[in-house]
Amino acid sequence: MSDLSLGGRGTLVTPDLSAIPAEPAEDILYHHRVRMRQAAKNLWAHREIIYTLAERDFRAQYKQAALGAAWAVLSPVATLLIFVVVFSRVKAYPSGGIPYPLYAFVGILCWSYFSSCLGNGGTALLSNKALLAKTQFPRECFPLETMLTNALSSLISWIPLAILFVIYQRLPSWESIWVPYLIVVEVAFAAGLTLLISSIIIQMRDLQQVLPIIISLGIFLTPVIWPFSYIPNRYPLHLLHHTIHVNLQIVYGLFNPLGPIINSARLTVLHGQPPSFGPLIAATVGAALYLVVGFRVFKRLEVSFADIA
Amino acid sequence: MPTLPDGSIRADQVWKKFRADKTVPLFYEQMSRLRKSASTRGGPGYRWVLKDVSFDVEPGESLALIGVNGSGKTTLLKILSQVTYQSAGTCKVQGRIGALLSVTSGLHPDLTGRENVFLYGAVLGMSRETIRRRFDEIVEFAGLTDAIERQVKFFSMGMQMRLGFSIAAFLEPDVLLVDEVLSVGDANFQQKCLQRIGEIVRSGTTLIYVSHDLASVEAACDRTIWLSDAMIRAAGPTRDVVSLYRSSVEQSAVPVSLKEGVIEVLKAEIRAVDGGQVRSEAKTEVRMVLKAPEAVHACIYLGISQGTAFPMFIVDHECNVPAGEFEVRCELNYLPIPHGHYSLWTAITAYPRRHRDPYLPWQPAMNFDVMGPNLLEPPDGVMPFSPVFVGNNWEIE
Known part of the structure; x- marks a missing residue:
C-alpha cells in the first residue's frame, strides 16, 4: 500500500479496499522489544510523574478529614498503643533481652512497608485504569508511585518507633548506620515483586483475590514476630553417603530477602551488633534478581496493559 | 534509517x-x-x-x-x-x-x-x-x-x-x-x-x-x-x-431510518420555481405525493439536511389531510444553502400534538444537489454553526 504512504497530500486518494488482505503479512508482525537500559532511562526522565501521583494519593487520602494529615501520625501511634498493650503481656518468642514490643515493632515496620507495597502496588494498574488507557508515560510509574506513598507513611511510623525507644529508655546503637543499606535492599525487593505481581494481576484478575491471602500468610513465613535464628544455619543434608551442611539462612535469604533484612535491622539497631553478612549478601543478590526479573517481565507484558485494563 | x-x-x-x-x-x-x-x-x-x-x-x-x-x-x-x-x-x-x-x-x-x-x-x-x-x-x-x-x-x-x-x-x-x-x-x-x-x-x-x-x-x-x-x-x-x-x-442513513408510518410518501421532488436546476437563493418548490388511510388534522414538516438527521432549517404547515392520495406543494421563497448534496426530510404529526406516534416519522424523502456558490472558507479557528449561504452585496468606500 505504498501508494498511500503520502496519505493523500494534495489529491484525494481512495484505496482499493478489496486489495487489503484479511491478515497482515507474517514479516511485519510487531514484536515488543524490551531494552532495559533505555527503559530505565525513560523511567528516570518521568520521575516527576511518580512524585506527582504520590502527592495526589497522599493529599486525597486526608482531604475532608477534620484532622487532615495529622492522621498520618495518629494512626501508627494508635497501632503502637495496641501493640504495647498486647505484647507487654504476651511474650511469644525469645527476643534476646530486648523488650518484646520494641523487638516486634522493628519487624512489623519492615514487613508493613513490604506488604502495603504488594497490596496497593499489585493492584495499582487496575485502580488507575482511567489514566492507563489515556496517558502515555511509563506504566511502571503506577506501581512505583504507590511504593513512594507507602514509603512516606512508613517514614511517619518511625515516630512511634522513637516513642518506643523513649518508653523503654534505650538508644539505637551506632551500628544503625546499616539501616540505609537495608532500606535500599528492601525497596529493591519490594519494587521487583510489586512490578511482577501488578503486571500479572492485570491479566489474571483471580490473583487479585488471592494476593491478600498470600500476604497474610507471608507474615508468618517471614521472621516478623519470630527470630530469624529459628532457621538453621547448618542443616545436614544426606546426599549419596555424604553429609553436606547447608546454611538454610542463606537459601532463605535468596528467596525471601526480607528475612535477613529484618534480622539485620534487629541486630544493628537493637543489639548493637554487625549484621550477619552471609544471609545479607544472599538477600542483596536475591533482591537484585527480583528487581531485574520483575522490571523485565513488566516491560514485556506492558504491551497489552491498555487493551485489557 | x-x-x-x-x-x-x-x-x-x-x-x-x-x-x-x-x-x-x-x-x-x-x-x-x-x-x-x-x-x-x-x-x-x-x-x-x-x-x-x-x-x-x-x-x-x-x-x-x-x-x-x-x-x-x-x-x-x-x-x-x-x-x-x-x-x-x-x-x-x-x-x-x-x-x-x-x-x-x-x-x-x-x-x-x-x-x-x-x-x-x-x-x-x-x-x-x-x-x-x-x-x-x-x-x-x-x-x-x-x-x-x-x-x-x-x-x-x-x-x-x-x-x-x-x-x-x-x-x-x-x-x-x-x-x-x-x-x-x-x-x-x-x-x-x-x-x-x-x-x-x-x-x-x-x-x-x-x-x-x-x-x-x-x-x-x-x-x-x-x-x-x-x-x-x-x-x-x-x-x-x-x-x-x-x-x-x-446513503447509509436512507434505508436505515425508513420507518413505517400511517401515511406513506409515494413521491417527492424538489425544483426551482422557474423550472431550472435547484440552486442557491432561488425560489424553490417541494412537491410530495402522499397517501393517508383516513382524513386527519395534521402538521406537515419539511427540513433540509446535509448527511445527518438534524436539519439546517425546517418549515411546517398545519392543515387538514384528506383520505387517500393527496399532493403537498410547498414554496420556499429563498434557498439559503450553498453548492452541495442534500437530503429532504419530512414528518407528519397529529395536530394539536398529542402523545402518540407521528403519522409519518421523521425520515429522508429524497436526495438532491444544489447548484451555486461554494461555502466560503471561514477564518482560521472559526466554525460556522450551520453551513447556510446568505447572498450579499458589499460596498467599500
Whole structure:
C-alpha cells in the first residue's frame, strides 16, 4: 500500500479496499522489544510523574478529614498503643533481652512497608485504569508511585518507633548506620515483586483475590514476630553417603530477602551488633534478581496493559 | 534509517487486533488456545480494529481522522501516542507527543482545581516548572479564577472539561493528538478551543485531530483521513474527504431510518420555481405525493439536511389531510444553502400534538444537489454553526 504512504497530500486518494488482505503479512508482525537500559532511562526522565501521583494519593487520602494529615501520625501511634498493650503481656518468642514490643515493632515496620507495597502496588494498574488507557508515560510509574506513598507513611511510623525507644529508655546503637543499606535492599525487593505481581494481576484478575491471602500468610513465613535464628544455619543434608551442611539462612535469604533484612535491622539497631553478612549478601543478590526479573517481565507484558485494563 | 525531523509521523501498514470477548480472562484464553490447537472450534478469538493503515505527516501539518463510531480512530491515536501498541506494522512519531485522549480522566475529584492543574499537567507530560510558570494563564483560559481552590468534585461537568482542556492547551509538544474533546463546554469555549488549536498549529506543532464534528474538522485541518471498518477509505484534502464522507453517511442513513408510518410518501421532488436546476437563493418548490388511510388534522414538516438527521432549517404547515392520495406543494421563497448534496426530510404529526406516534416519522424523502456558490472558507479557528449561504452585496468606500 505504498501508494498511500503520502496519505493523500494534495489529491484525494481512495484505496482499493478489496486489495487489503484479511491478515497482515507474517514479516511485519510487531514484536515488543524490551531494552532495559533505555527503559530505565525513560523511567528516570518521568520521575516527576511518580512524585506527582504520590502527592495526589497522599493529599486525597486526608482531604475532608477534620484532622487532615495529622492522621498520618495518629494512626501508627494508635497501632503502637495496641501493640504495647498486647505484647507487654504476651511474650511469644525469645527476643534476646530486648523488650518484646520494641523487638516486634522493628519487624512489623519492615514487613508493613513490604506488604502495603504488594497490596496497593499489585493492584495499582487496575485502580488507575482511567489514566492507563489515556496517558502515555511509563506504566511502571503506577506501581512505583504507590511504593513512594507507602514509603512516606512508613517514614511517619518511625515516630512511634522513637516513642518506643523513649518508653523503654534505650538508644539505637551506632551500628544503625546499616539501616540505609537495608532500606535500599528492601525497596529493591519490594519494587521487583510489586512490578511482577501488578503486571500479572492485570491479566489474571483471580490473583487479585488471592494476593491478600498470600500476604497474610507471608507474615508468618517471614521472621516478623519470630527470630530469624529459628532457621538453621547448618542443616545436614544426606546426599549419596555424604553429609553436606547447608546454611538454610542463606537459601532463605535468596528467596525471601526480607528475612535477613529484618534480622539485620534487629541486630544493628537493637543489639548493637554487625549484621550477619552471609544471609545479607544472599538477600542483596536475591533482591537484585527480583528487581531485574520483575522490571523485565513488566516491560514485556506492558504491551497489552491498555487493551485489557 | 535517517532520523525524521521533530513533529513527523510515519505509519506504515499498521494493524491492530482486539480480543473478541474481553470478559474471558486473558489467562484462560491462552490456556484454552493451547488446548484446542488440535481442534479449532468457533471463530477467531479476535477482530481487527485497524487494517493496513499507512500515512505520513510532516512537521506542522494538521490531519483529521473521521469515521463512524468504532472505525478505529481512537485506537489509531492511542497507537500514535504509545498508550497501546500495534499488532503489526511500524509506527514512528518523532519528538515530544502531547496526547489529549480524554478531557477529564486525569482529574482527581477529591483534589482542588489548583492541585489538579499540577496533577493533570504532569500526567500530560508538562514539567512542574512549566506548570508553575503558566498556571495563571491556564486558570484564566479555563475561566475558573474563582473556583480554582474548590475540590473538583464540586465543579460542574462543563467546568471540569474546561479545566482539562485548558491544561492541555498549554502543552508545548511537537505532535498534538486530540480526541473528540471539542464537544466540551458552551459555544464560546468551543470557539476559544478551536482558536487555541489554530495557534498551536501555526506555531509549528503537528496536529492529529479526531472528531465527529465535521465543521470543526474543516476549520482545524488541511488534510483528512476517513477510516471505515478499520481501513482507510479515503485520504486527501479535508474538503474532498469530508464531502465524500457526508454523502456516504447520507446513503447509509436512507434505508436505515425508513420507518413505517400511517401515511406513506409515494413521491417527492424538489425544483426551482422557474423550472431550472435547484440552486442557491432561488425560489424553490417541494412537491410530495402522499397517501393517508383516513382524513386527519395534521402538521406537515419539511427540513433540509446535509448527511445527518438534524436539519439546517425546517418549515411546517398545519392543515387538514384528506383520505387517500393527496399532493403537498410547498414554496420556499429563498434557498439559503450553498453548492452541495442534500437530503429532504419530512414528518407528519397529529395536530394539536398529542402523545402518540407521528403519522409519518421523521425520515429522508429524497436526495438532491444544489447548484451555486461554494461555502466560503471561514477564518482560521472559526466554525460556522450551520453551513447556510446568505447572498450579499458589499460596498467599500
